Amino acid sequence: MDFVTKLPKAQSGNDTIWVVLDQLTKSAYFLPMKETDLMDKLARLYLKEVVTRHEIPVSIICDHDPRFTTNFLRHFKRLWVGDAQLxxxxxxxxxxxxxxxxxxxxxxxxxxxxxxxxxxxxPLKFQVGDRVMLKVSPCKGVVRFGKRGKLNPRYIGPFKVLAKVGTVAYRLELPKQLSRVHSTFYVSNLKKCLSDEPLAISLDEVHIDEKLRFVEEPVEVMD
Missing domain, CATH: 1.20.5 (Single alpha-helices involved in coiled-coils or other helix-helix interfaces)
Incomplete structure (x- = not known):
């Protein structure tokens, strides 16, 4: 939790936003309040707006002074369980x-x-005869001509599905350039080819090893 303070005062008198984030569900709450509100009022607001939706918190993390969190938890506990002695x-x-x-x-x-x-x-499913794209990844530490990240090719293909192997793998028809690569791949490395275009990346332009890692090679040096 955190507080956004020193905001222009609203007609209701509120000049602060109390930001509460639930780490489990990533839900965020922006609660209007006054900077001068007492801790007891904050505890009631927290109980009404947060606890009723997410139950009792396991822990509370606040960017304020640790004494604030301790004081808040004391008021919240008194509001939740009362002052009865056990x-x-x-x-x-x-x-x-x-x-x-x-x-x-x-x-x-x-x-x-x-x-x-x-x-x-x-889950992805393919049929024999479908055309699929095959995921590749760049060799670690190798960068040619400044290409990084999104500019790097991600898939090559399309390749024809020859057979389903088990429940989560497929055997593909690979060209001679990939003769060193095993032809069976997990479904997570494949995606459906939705067009009839030729190879997304020409296999003559990249060297792909048996682990489906590639290093780009120059085709022509331009002045």
Whole structure:
């Protein structure tokens, strides 16, 4: 959490934005407040706007003085559990229950995030005869003619799918320039070719080794 202060005062009197970020879900909350608001009011605002959506926080990280975080947690705890005095055994029992609840809520949040990702993540499937592009990567430490990053080629092809090998690999029909490369590849190294254009990168212009790493070679030196 952090605070953006010294803002122009609104009609409501608010002149500060309290920024709260949930690290697990990456959700961000921007809560209007007054710079002079007391800690008890902040604790109530946090309980209303954040805890009701994400449950009790496992930890709180703040760029302010550590004494602020300690003071805030003291008010938040008083608001959440009250001022009742507990015996040693009761305290241990309640703490154990809270830890179990926190672990269950963290796991539930992770499961929700995974389910969202799984919906968007569709496994690639190809048929025999499909044309696919093959991923390549530059040799580490080798840079020719200043080409880096996005300017480097990422895929070569297209190549014809000859057969499916197991559940996550395919065997491709490779040209003689790639005779040293094993012809079976994991699906993560392939992508569908959606056009009938010739090779995205001419194999005569790059040297590709058996590990699908390439080094660009000059075709012509221009003045």
């Amino acid at each position: 015996t040693g055994l009761e305290l241990i029992h309640e703490t154990t229950e809270k830890i179990v609840q926190i672990k269950q809520r963290i796991q539930a949040a992770r499961d929700r995030q995974k389910s969202y990702a799984d919906v968007r993540r569709k």
